[in-house]
Amino acid sequence: MRVFCISTLLLVLAWVTHLIVWRIRLPKHHIQALLVVFALVFSGWLVVAFAWQVSWLELIRIALFYATMALCYVITYSAIEGDSPTLSLMRVLTKNGSEGLSQAGMDDFVLQRPFVQTRLAALVHSGLVREVDGGYVLDGTPSLFFRLILGFRKLYGPISKGG
Amino acid sequence: MNVAVQIVLFRSSCGTHFMRSILLGFLSGLAVLALLEIARISLAGLSPLTFSTALLVDAPIYAGLSYCYYNFVQLGQTSIRIRLYSEIAGRPGGLAAGDIALLYNEEALMKVRIQRLLESGDVVERDGRYFIGRRRLVPVAAIIFAAKRLLLGRESEFVPPLAASAKMP
Numbered sequence: 001m002r003v004f005c006i007s008t009l010l011l012v013l014a015w016v017t018h019l020i021v022w023r024i025r026l027p028k029h030h031i032q033a034l035l036v037v038f039a040l041v042f043s044g045w046l047v048v049a050f051a052w053q054v055s056w057l058e059l060i061r062i063a064l065f066y067a068t069m070a071l072c073y074v075i076t077y078s079a080i081e082g083d084s085p086t087l088s089l090m091r092v093l094t095k096n097g098s099e100g101l102s103q104a105g106m107d108d109f110v111l112q113r114p115f116v117q118t119r120l121a122a123l124v125h126s127g128l129v130r131e132v133d134g135g136y137v138l139d140g141t142p143s144l145f146f147r148l149i150l151g152f153r154k155l156y157g158p159i160s161k162g163g
Numbered sequence: 164m165n166v167a168v169q170i171v172l173f174r175s176s177c178g179t180h181f182m183r184s185i186l187l188g189f190l191s192g193l194a195v196l197a198l199l200e201i202a203r204i205s206l207a208g209l210s211p212l213t214f215s216t217a218l219l220v221d222a223p224i225y226a227g228l229s230y231c232y233y234n235f236v237q238l239g240q241t242s243i244r245i246r247l248y249s250e251i252a253g254r255p256g257g258l259a260a261g262d263i264a265l266l267y268n269e270e271a272l273m274k275v276r277i278q279r280l281l282e283s284g285d286v287v288e289r290d291g292r293y294f295i296g297r298r299r300l301v302p303v304a305a306i307i308f309a310a311k312r313l314l315l316g317r318e319s320e321f322v323p324p325l326a327a328s329a330k331m332p
Contacts, residue, residue, distance in 0.1 A: 001216040068227035075234045080310045087304040093295045100292035110273045119244040137257030149239045
């Protein structure tokens with residue numbers, strides 16, 4: 001119970017800190033800033049934990065619980081930061097209710113949301129890709145995270161094109 | 164166990180029934196977790212209270228890691244960013260903007276998404292108009308958009324705040 005309570009308290013503290021920082025000024029790189037917030041809060045807790053002489057087993061369990069929930073939030077946050085085409089469409093359809101959405105409305109929806117262009121811009125902004133002479137090339141060493149995802153995809157076999 | 168079962172099921176179904184493989188993988192892992200917890204009670208002689216409080220930590224950790232895994236895999240399935248990166252990485256000289264527009268046409272991509280939603284029943288089409296079908300994504304969208312308003316002060320990276328509340332034709 002102590003592990004659960006301490007972990008939950010740390011997560012709430014991290015989230016409140018995140019909200020305060022975001023209200024003051026939105027960071028340039030949201031996900032990195034979020035990870036820093038979670039890391040700083042846990043680092044602060046480590047100082048307290050050593051002072052209280054918390055056992056290693058308890059510390060590991062708290063760390064595991066905290067890190068897992070923090071990661072879940074960071075993943076969910078990526079859906080908050082950038083628009084999901086699917087959820088955006090569901091939102092529009094919900095607003096329209098029984099009236100539904102005509103084909104013209106659907107076409108407008110697509111025109112107003114250039115998802116591919118913004119994702120491309122995000123890759124450039126994050127330094128993973130560079131624009132050169134009207135084209136795009138990888139910038140520096142391929143991201144480990146992207147390599148992991150692409151490597152994992154190979155376990156699944158071929159995936160059809162499309163978003 | 165979760166990961167292994169999910170991969171095996173997904174490959175054996177030739178790339179269909181993705182969500183089913185995710186769910187069955189999750190349940191398989193959960194069954195293993197339950198067995199391990201029961202073994203822990205038997206071997207360590209934990210009291211029911213101690214066991215319950217341990218489960219209060221272990222179960223959310225497992226659920227959280229499963230959620231992380233699901234999203235990790237989902238990125239590889241549907242993420243436009245990952246696909247773009249993959250395409251650019253696959254060409255030594257990079258990819259021209261025109262080629263990207265051909266490969267990842269905005270309209271074509273949305274058509275794929277809409278088709279997927281029609282097939283899953285989340286969206287239905289009647290008399291040339293689109294409507295909400297299954298409502299399972301509606302609360303998810305509501306929560307995400309509420310979070311956008313709270314954290315980012317806007318509902319969409321594309322639509323200005325005033326236009327976001329207006330209905331579309």
